[in-house]
Amino acid sequence: MLYNLDACGKRGSVAMSVSLGIIDDDKNILYTVKAMAESLGWSIRTTDKPDDVFSWVKENIIDILLVDYHMPLMSGVEVVRKCRQLSPSVTILALTVEESPDVARELLLAGADDFVSKPLRFADFTARISLHAELAKYRCDANWNERSKGLSEETARRVLNSFENNMRGLTVAEASELLGLAYPTVHRYLEYLVKKGQLQRKSEVEDGKSGRPRNIYCKNSRTIERE
Numbered sequence: 001m002l003y004n005l006d007a008c009g010k011r012g013s014v015a016m017s018v019s020l021g022i023i024d025d026d027k028n029i030l031y032t033v034k035a036m037a038e039s040l041g042w043s044i045r046t047t048d049k050p051d052d053v054f055s056w057v058k059e060n061i062i063d064i065l066l067v068d069y070h071m072p073l074m075s076g077v078e079v080v081r082k083c084r085q086l087s088p089s090v091t092i093l094a095l096t097v098e099e100s101p102d103v104a105r106e107l108l109l110a111g112a113d114d115f116v117s118k119p120l121r122f123a124d125f126t127a128r129i130s131l132h133a134e135l136a137k138y139r140c141d142a143n144w145n146e147r148s149k150g151l152s153e154e155t156a157r158r159v160l161n162s163f164e165n166n167m168r169g170l171t172v173a174e175a176s177e178l179l180g181l182a183y184p185t186v187h188r189y190l191e192y193l194v195k196k197g198q199l200q201r202k203s204e205v206e207d208g209k210s211g212r213p214r215n216i217y218c219k220n221s222r223t224i225e226r227e
Contacts, residue, residue, distance in 0.1 A: 036126070199218065
């Protein structure tokens with residue numbers, strides 16, 4: 001079950017299914033994704049036209065948007081960036097066969113939340129959508145819209161990008177020094193990214209030292225696997 005993102009105060013009701021949208025210039029992909037979504041009881045809109053997608057996002061009628069990376073009219077990165085400007089809350093998943101860290105970084109900085117690999121596999125597709133539906137529900141239950149006020153998506157992506165070449169992870173102090181931002185500010189953004197599912201937090205005890213463990217933030221395993 002997904003709490004439709006509007007249910008956190010706009011429509012005032014709880015949606016029992018996921019509302020999806022997808023843009024891809026390959027009609028076979030659109031057909032396949034539509035069939036998979038409908039087999040699970042999820043509503044879905046399909047298109048190969050960027051303007052359709054912008055309308056969906058602007059009108060807030062979809063919860064999760066899938067965007068193909070390679071498209072002729074407008075690149076997937078451009079579509080992602082425009083959609084993120086229109087909505088800070090819509091979940092955006094990039095569809096791509098690319099495994100390059102540079103492509104992943106470009107999409108994340110544009111505003112993508114996650115990736116779904118091509119060729120599409122039913123299990124992977126289902127798992128990705130279900131995960132982000134649960135994350136959306138969590139954010140709604142936790143009054144996410146109120147708690148994330150004042151946070152900039154551009155700064156959040158900058159913080160996330162600081163982890164691209166760091167597999168070990170960073171403490172708040174290390175990230176603060178690296179980014180040149182205040183400790184409390186960085187801590188708030190790191191927790192924000194953890195709740196979005198883009199980072200994970202773990203505790204570890206420094207070698208040779210006793211006392212309270214320190215928190216280490218690192219990229220979630222899903223993102224690492226894709227790189």
